[in-house]
Amino acid sequence: MPEHVFKLDSSKKFTEQEKLGHNRWHPEIPPVATVKPGDSFRVDCREWFDGAIVNDDSAQDILDAPLLTVHTLSGPFRVEGAQPGDLLVVDILDVGPIPQEEGPLAGQGWGYTGIFSRNNGGGFLTEQFPDAYKAVWDFAGQTATSRHVPGVSFTGIIHPGLMGTAPSADLLATWNNREGALIATDPDRVPPLALPPEAEHAILGGVPKDEWGRVGSEAARTAPPRENGGNQDIKNFTKGSRVFYPVFVDGANLSMGDLHFSQGDGEITFCGAIEMGGFIDLRVDIIKGGMETYGVSENAIFMPGNVEPNYSHWLAFSGTSVTLDGEQRYLDSHLSYQRACLHAIDYLTKFGYSPEQAYLLLGAAPIEGRLSGVVDIPNSCSTVYLPVEIFDFDPRPSSAGPFQIDPGIGAPVAANK
Numbered sequence: 077m078p079e080h081v082f083k084l085d086s087s088k089k090f091t092e093q094e095k096l097g098h099n100r101w102h103p104e105i106p107p108v109a110t111v112k113p114g115d116s117f118r119v120d121c122r123e124w125f126d127g128a129i130v131n132d133d134s135a136q137d138i139l140d141a142p143l144l145t146v147h148t149l150s151g152p153f154r155v156e157g158a159q160p161g162d163l164l165v166v167d168i169l170d171v172g173p174i175p176q177e178e179g180p181l182a183g184q185g186w187g188y189t190g191i192f193s194r195n196n197g198g199g200f201l202t203e204q205f206p207d208a209y210k211a212v213w214d215f216a217g218q219t220a221t222s223r224h225v226p227g228v229s230f231t232g233i234i235h236p237g238l239m240g241t242a243p244s245a246d247l248l249a250t251w252n253n254r255e256g257a258l259i260a261t262d263p264d265r266v267p268p269l270a271l272p273p274e275a276e277h278a279i280l281g282g283v284p285k286d287e288w289g290r291v292g293s294e295a296a297r298t299a300p301p302r303e304n305g306g307n308q309d310i311k312n313f314t315k316g317s318r319v320f321y322p323v324f325v326d327g328a329n330l331s332m333g334d335l336h337f338s339q340g341d342g343e344i345t346f347c348g349a350i351e352m353g354g355f356i357d358l359r360v361d362i363i364k365g366g367m368e369t370y371g372v373s374e375n376a377i378f379m380p381g382n383v384e385p386n387y388s389h390w391l392a393f394s395g396t397s398v399t400l401d402g403e404q405r406y407l408d409s410h411l412s413y414q415r416a417c418l419h420a421i422d423y424l425t426k427f428g429y430s431p432e433q434a435y436l437l438l439g440a441a442p443i444e445g446r447l448s449g450v451v452d453i454p455n456s457c458s459t460v461y462l463p464v465e466i467f468d469f470d471p472r473p474s475s476a477g478p479f480q481i482d483p484g485i486g487a488p489v490a491a492n493k
Contacts, residue, residue: 077118078116078117078118078169078357078358078359079115079116079117079118080117080118080120081108081109081111081117081118081119081153082095082097082108082109082118082119082120082150082151082153083095083120084120084121084122084150084353086174086181086184086353089126089127090122090126090148090279091279095108095109096108096279096281096282097122097148097149097150097151097279097281097331097333098149098151098152098279098280098281098331099145099146099147099148099149099277099278099279099298100273100278100279100280100291100292100295100296100297100298101240101242101243101248101251101295101296101297101298101304101306102242102243102248102280102283102291102294102295102296103242103243103244103245103248103324103325103329104283104287104291105152105242105280105281105282105283105291105295105329106152106281106282106283107151107152107153107154107327107329108151108152108153108281108282109153109154110153110154110155110156110327111153111154111155111156111360112155112156112157113155113156113157113360113361113362114359114360114361115359115360116169116357116358116359117153117357117358117359118355118356118357118358119150119151119153119332119355119356119357119358120150120174120353120354120355121148121149121150121236121332121333121334121335121353121354121355121356122148122150122333122353123148123181123182123183123187123335123351123352123353124146124147124148124237124238124333124334124351125141125142125145125146125148125351126145126148127181127182128141128142128145129141129182129188129190129210129351131180131182131186131188131212132212132488133224133485133488134210134488134490135190135191135208135209135210135487135488135489135490136208136490137210138190138191138192138193138208138209138210138347138490139193139196139207139208139490139491140196141190141192141196141197141347142277143196143197144274144276144277145277145279146298146299146334147238147298147299147307147333147334148279148333149238149298149331149332149333149334150331150332150333151329151330151331151332152242152281152327152329152330152331153329153330153331154327154328154329155327155328155330155360155362156327157362158323158326158327158328158362159323159326159364160244160323160324160325160326161323161365161366161367161368162323162328162362162363162364162365162366162367163320163321163322163323163362163363163366163367163370163372164241164320164321164322164323164328164330164360164361164362165318165319165320165360165361165362165363166239166318166319166320166321166330166358166359166360167317167318167319167358167359167360167361168235168236168313168314168315168316168317168318168319168356168357168358168381169315169357169358169359170315170355170356170357171234171235171236171314171315171335171354171355171356171357172234172354172355173185173187173215173234173335173337173352173353173354174352174353174354174355181353182351182352182353183335183337183352183353183354184353185214185215186212186213186214186215186352187212187213187215187220187336187337187350187351187352188210188211188212188213188347188350188351189210189211189213189345189347189348189349189350189351189436189439189440190208190209190210190211190345190346190347190351191205191207191208191209191210191345191346191347191432191435191436191439191487192208192345192346192347193206193207193208193490194206194207194266194267195266195267196208197267197346197347198266198267198346199344199345199346199347199348200342200344200345200346200348200414200417201344201345201414201417201418201435202267204418204431205345205431205432205435207489207490207491208489208490209432209435209436209487209488209489209490210224210487210488211224211225211433211436211437211440211487211488212224213337213338213350213440215232215337218231218232218234219231219232220232220337220338220350220440222440223484223485224433224436224484224485224486224487224488225429225433225436225437225440225487226481226482226483226484227427227429227467227468227469227481227482228437228441228466228467228468229466229468230338230385230441230442230463230466231338231385231442232337232338232350232442233311233312233314233338233339233383233384233385233442234314234315234335234336234337234338234354235310235311235312235313235314235317235335235336235339236313236332236333236334236335236336236356237307237308237309237333237334237335237336237339237343237349238298238306238307238308238309238332238333238334239305239306239308239313239319239321239330239331239332239333240302240304240305240306240321240330240331240332240376241304241305241321241322241323241324241325241328241329241330241331242304242324242325242328242329242331243296243302243303243304243324243325244324244325247303247304247324248294248295248296251296251302252272252273252294252296255270255271255272256270256272258270259272270300271297271299271300272297273292273293273294273295273296273297274292274297275288275289275291275292275293275295276292278291278292278295280292280295303322303324303373303374303375304321304322304324304376305319305321305376307334308376309334309336309339309343309349310378311336311338311339311340311341311349311442312380312381312384313378313380313381314380314381314383314384315381315383316380316381316382316383317378317379317380317381318378318379319376319377319378319379320363320366320370320372320376320377320378321376322367322372322373322374322375322376323362323367330360332356332358334351335351335352335353335354335356336349336350336351336352337349337350337351337352338350338440338441338442339439339440339442340438340439340440340441340442340443340445341443341444341445341446341460342413342417342445343439344417344435344438344439345435345436345439347439348438348439348440349439349440350440384442385442385463387442387463387464387465387466388465389463389464389465390444390461390462390463390464391420391423391461391462391464391471391472392459392460392461392462393416393417393419393420393423393459393460393462394416394419394448394457394458394459395411395412395413395414395415395416395417395418395419395457395458395459395460396412396415396455396456396457397409397411397412397415397454397455397456398411398415398455399411400415400418404454404455405454406453406454407450407451407453407454407455407456408456409447409450409456409458411456412455412456412457412458413445413447413458413460415458416445416458416459416460417435417438417460419460420434420438420443420460420462421434421435421438424437424471426478427469427471427478427479427480427481428480428481428482428483429481429483430483430486430487432486432487432489433483433486433487436487438460438462441462441463441466442463442466443460443461443462443463444460444461445458445459445460445461446458446459446461469481
């Protein structure tokens, strides 16, 4: 087994662990361990809300989700010999949930998907779904099922939602300046346009406590993907993947977290994946001067793994860049993907699902999202591919009409504040 360099006790909170991780990006956060090129090592990861979401039939915890505290990241890990301008090569050797017998936390036999309230995070379809909902999923091997979304079972594509290297001071300033300028265009927007630094809930690893105020006021939030990788939420980023990260600081300072049991393309509910705690096994190497050699300076590139489920039959739903009110937009691919998702949701309601159950399903199941046409003015065309085999019934159109499922207890809802 790879060396276990970052162990977590499931009975303790993130801040009570022997080694303290972090929930912000900043170049001054020191490494918790050092690894060498060629080393294989294991890292435990907490669920991104550190146990705030529970296995019950209420969505009150989603409504009150502590967004200022995320993500609970393991690391940073210094890679010996890595220098700015290099590429850090990271192989994902294995990734999975924490063994069930270790306790009642997400990832130990179960996980969850949430629709966030418009007033606390929102999501891809927040105007149509402004309230908080939740689905709890049970794990059996690599299969997920839910009492809140009956009639489906699917193979999870287990992956980390978030992994990346530390930014340099200059890169951090660039992030804060450009995101601050965006916020300034509409500072009162709900949900906000971006998330500025916030020191009160920052967890900064081994930074001296008397420096937490200053560092926290500069440190970047972990919600978006950026040049360092970060919260990319790519479902194919799974066992067998190889990632090439730009290195911006000495040692690279690699961190990771936000493990998912499964996810549809786009993670459309924002908490759209099946969130869990777990472990990840990694191997690292360095390509000296790789950023310039390969032109990889503003993005991470990766080779996906080969453990995807082998679904062979799909229903595809298309959407174009026309608003629900009939307004024509010019090649708006974001809008066309929204419309494709809404068409899929509307279709699934004909089988007895509530719109919220269908929305949660699209976020959690391994759907394929594609930009199918981006040149045919004025309409962008996006498509959502839904695997037929995940259903316990045949969801394809037929002359017999749609099969009606028993919707069960439905997706738990909490009234929006």
